[in-house]
Amino acid sequence: MTSEAKLTLTKTRDLSEKTAQTTGMRRLVAVSEEANGSRGLWAGYVTMPPGAKSGAHHHGDAESVIYMLAGRARFRWGDQLENTTDAEPGDFVFVPPGLVHQEINALDDAPVECIVVRDRPRDMVVNVEVAEA
Secondary structure, three states: OOOOOOOOOOOHHHOEOOOOOOOOOEEEEEEOHHHHOOOOOEEEEEEEOOOOEOOOEEOOOOOEEEEEEEOOEEEEEOOOOOEEEEEOOOOEEEEOOOOOEEEEEOOOOOOEEEEEEEOOOOOOOEEOOOOOO
16 A cells, blocks of 8 residues: 555545435445545445335446345345345345345335445446336
8 A cells, every 4th residue: 555545434424415326215325436536345325214115226247235224125136026035134135236126115114224335436226117116
């Protein structure tokens, strides 16, 4: 490392919405190429209001890890969103490249909150039409 390298801190209150979005969820970027010069990671804080569901989407060739902080998220995935699993606080969810998926807040009285990390410095979201979404 050179003396030009620096550690950066982003306060939760300073997170930016200037990142790719999907209907039904709110992504706030914490780490990215644009935000702080990351060369290999994107990280953010994602929330979904009670009862919300995202549109069907994928993240291109990026791998994603989701760490559940609060709520209960139902994940549907597959070409027709035919598979389902639920995640709760403390769970890690791995989303492989190109996997079409949808997030649903399975609770009507509490938000979903999670941390998402991708192996690319720019967030990429490809929203897709799936009849079942």
